[in-house]
Amino acid sequence: MELSEKPIANPLIVLREEFDDWAILFDPDTGNAFGLNPVSVFIYKRLDGQHTLGDIMKELRTECKNVPEDADKHVQDFIDDLLKKGLAGYEFHQE
Known part of the structure; x- marks a missing residue:
C-alpha cells in the first residue's frame, strides 16, 4: 500500500x-x-476511501495512548492483509 x-x-x-x-x-x-481487536476496529472504520495511512495514524495517535513508534508498519501490514483477503480494496474512477 502506498502512503497516498x-x-x-x-x-x-x-x-x-x-x-x-x-x-x-x-x-x-x-x-x-475474522476477529478484530478494538484497535483493528478503529482502523477498519477509517477505510472509507477518504483516509490515507498517514491520516489513520494521526487519528490513532490522537485517540489512543502509548502508540508504539513502529505502529505505522503494523497498521500497514494489517491493511495489506485486509486487501489480500478481499476485505478492503480501492475505488477506481475512470474518466
Missing part, C-alpha cells in the same frame, strides 16, 4: 461489533469470519 492511497472497506463485508469493543468481519459470500 486511500483504501476502502469492502461494502459486502459485515462488521459486527460486540459489546466489548471487539468485532467480527463476516464475508457472506465465503462464510469466512
